[in-house]
Amino acid sequence: MDELVHITIVDREGEEHDLNVPEDLGLNLMEVMKASDLPVEGTCGGIALCASCHCYILSDHQLSEPSDDEEDMLDQIATVEDNSRLGCQIKVNEEINNIVVELAPEN
Numbered sequence: 001m002d003e004l005v006h007i008t009i010v011d012r013e014g015e016e017h018d019l020n021v022p023e024d025l026g027l028n029l030m031e032v033m034k035a036s037d038l039p040v041e042g043t044c045g046g047i048a049l050c051a052s053c054h055c056y057i058l059s060d061h062q063l064s065e066p067s068d069d070e071e072d073m074l075d076q077i078a079t080v081e082d083n084s085r086l087g088c089q090i091k092v093n094e095e096i097n098n099i100v101v102e103l104a105p106e107n
Helices: 029-035 068-074
Strands: 004-010 016-022 054-057 084-086 099-103
Touching: 004 029, 068 084
Parallel strands: 004 099
Antiparallel strands: 004 016, 054 084, 054 099
């Protein structure tokens, strides 16, 4: 049986969406949000160029450091916080099991 990764996404209205995503699909958080009909465009296709998947990491997960491209995009966002990340840069795997993220306000 495929391992499931539990993800909680808080939308812009404060509603929690509890999702269980198979780890072996190779998805990132932006793709999971889009597939769950959350208001994420992902117009850049997941290459850290549009910031439509900007989110805040609410749980205490130790994620890998943002790439230079992700840092450059985050630097251009007015609503950036210390816990800001781009969902397209976070792979769904066992390391993010039980992660809680909140969609950032639209820019």
